[in-house]
Amino acid sequence: MExxxxxASENGIVIFSKSTCCLxxxxxxxxxxxxxxxxxxxLDHDPEGKEVEKALMRMGCGGPVPAVFIDGNLVGSTNxxxxxxxxxxxxxxxxxxxxxxx
Numbered sequence: 001m002e003x004x005x006x007x008a009s010e011n012g013i014v015i016f017s018k019s020t021c022c023l024x025x026x027x028x029x030x031x032x033x034x035x036x037x038x039x040x041x042x043l044d045h046d047p048e049g050k051e052v053e054k055a056l057m058r059m060g061c062g063g064p065v066p067a068v069f070i071d072g073n074l075v076g077s078t079n080x081x082x083x084x085x086x087x088x089x090x091x092x093x094x095x096x097x098x099x100x101x102x
Contacts, residue, residue, distance in 0.1 A: 001055040008069035012097040013038035016056060016067040023078045024066040035098040
């Protein structure tokens with residue numbers, strides 16, 4: 001769990017994912033379309049990936065991936081992220097992490 005918290009606190013937006021997960025890909029694309037550059041951590045390429053998955057579940061993430069953190073805080077998995085986006089509350093949470101669009 002320490003690795004998860006460290007990564008989440010060192011980066012503005014962190015998405016724990018798996019390279020073969022379509023839901024992870026969808027969430028990543030949403031964040032990119034919203035003008036952010038999240039730190040993507042593919043658990044299937046991490047030797048400690050299984051332990052990280054277990055830590056995410058213990059932290060309350062609905063599914064092991066994707067797990068989204070913004071400013072060190074667990075936002076949740078796909079359902080939570082999409083609900084925040086549809087309700088209009090995700091964009092304000094991204095604040096300074098959004099690139100200035102010209």
